[in-house]
Amino acid sequence: MTTTAYTPIDTDYEVVIGLEVHSQLLTKSKMFCSCSTNYANAAPNTHVCPVCMGMPGVLPVINQEAVKYTIMTALALNCSIPEYSKFDRKSYHYPDLMKGYQISQYDIPLSNDGYLNIQHEGQERRIGITRVHLEEDTARSLHHQGYTLIDVNRAGTPLMEIVSEPDMRSPEEARLYMQKLREILIYIGVASGRMEEGSLRCDANISVRPRGQQALGVKTEIKNMNSFRSVERALEYEAQRQIEVLRNGGKIRQETRGWIENKGITVTQRVKEQADDYRYFPEPDLPPLIIDHTWVEEIRSQLAELPDTRRVRYQDEYALSEQDANVLTEDKPVGDYFEQIVAVSAVKDRKARAKAASNWLLSEVVRLLKANSLSIQETKLTPKAVANLLDLLDKERITGKQAKDVLDEAFSSGELPEAIVEKKGIKPPISDQGTLERIIEEVVAKNEKAVTDYKNGKTNAVQMLIGQVMKQTRGQAKADIVQSLLRKKLDELQG
């Protein structure tokens, strides 16, 4: 995603931002009951049982996979995993909270003290992670005129909360952090990262202080930012607003503010007069967790390679440019596809093959995917087919131009390029110099005017002659060889 990075914030003030990110986990069943989490397109209240409905007398049981996913995330974010962890009840009353409390983690979360590195203006910035903990999602409210409907399908979906330190110094950094975090969650396979669907959500704490001041300013909490762009825009607006207030001699009020996307402003939602009184206490229905060290190490060993590690490896192992490595690793399936092309290639020069694979993948294959609105996982074109195409090019069995046509066909039919070449009766390119020279001589003889033009300095006459030669060879000559032979011939004539 591209967003203009310009942040017009007064340089006399420093902006301080911390983010609280909530992500649903990709488990098959809910956090504390066995209802399916596959409710995205389901009718209301069809994925509900007495546990997630919050009926009295029911017994929640922890979903082990959700704990595992949280530990995976914590490890990917360089957190420590304490041996002992427990769940707590966070009590508050709201119609979307079925039990009148949310099962969350208060003082002993599953993990704490990690970090995430982001790249900002060519520099690496380390953003501290305070904690990663596990809780449950609430029901969905459907607001109508005069009443509200509650769909409980979402209630009890495993929800992971990732809290950062107030380490970000600009709205742009906040966006970069959010993007990086999302990338990691998707890479390790614990979350879908779909902000537009609300499976990934972000709240921010933001304050400003005169540059050089140590003490933090009074912060506000910003909610309702549903895209990366919203995160950046909302925080830019809020930073500006706070600076204005301070410049005019006012005071920042500690409050929760909502981002109004279509107006581009934040407005007061709730003023915090005192600390929230959630009356946390240990969840009596859930015995504590003792996280076994060997389990953590097992999870660590299974953790997918992280995007940053992969980026560096592509540059080291395959000598790809930083730019190519970045694009290939942005989306994990694209990187996986690239590696499969290299893996199925029986070639001596793996770096050359990797370079070619990267070029073809990022230009031609991506072009075809876009034109057909397909993702790389959906295409019939296999990595083996791309490798086969590169083999044909290496052997000079087909020209670059022909390769593009063959790829188009392979993309739509799923056939191997060598089969397509056979079927279409594509002849090998004419590489025999004698044959080409003879054809060039014929063309030159037939096109006296073009030759004269060339002699008179009209260099584009060469293009016309090349075209004629290619036509004679039915595209089976390599353009660069034709060009050099033709120039040689013309220069002879001129001399």
Add this chain to the structure above:
Amino acid sequence: MIDRETVKNVAKLARLGLGEDEVETFGNQLSAILDHIHILQEADVSGVSPTAHASRLTNIMRADVPQPSYAPEVLLANAPDQDENCLKVNAVLEEA
């Protein structure tokens, strides 16, 4: 004896509207309960580490395998009000 302000705050957090006389009544009752529980303070717990759970169980977890849910009409059978297979409640002001 807990003071009236504490009783009012507890009532507010529990979304209970109490009349002035009820603040008095429930204040007395809450105080009596707290006094009773206070007996626990007399236990000698030196050398005992705090615990979050009464059972000695740990790591009670289940595999991530979905099971059938309940039918909406069963779940909504006790709902005070319903509409479109949803629970129907008073208007909640959308945040923001």
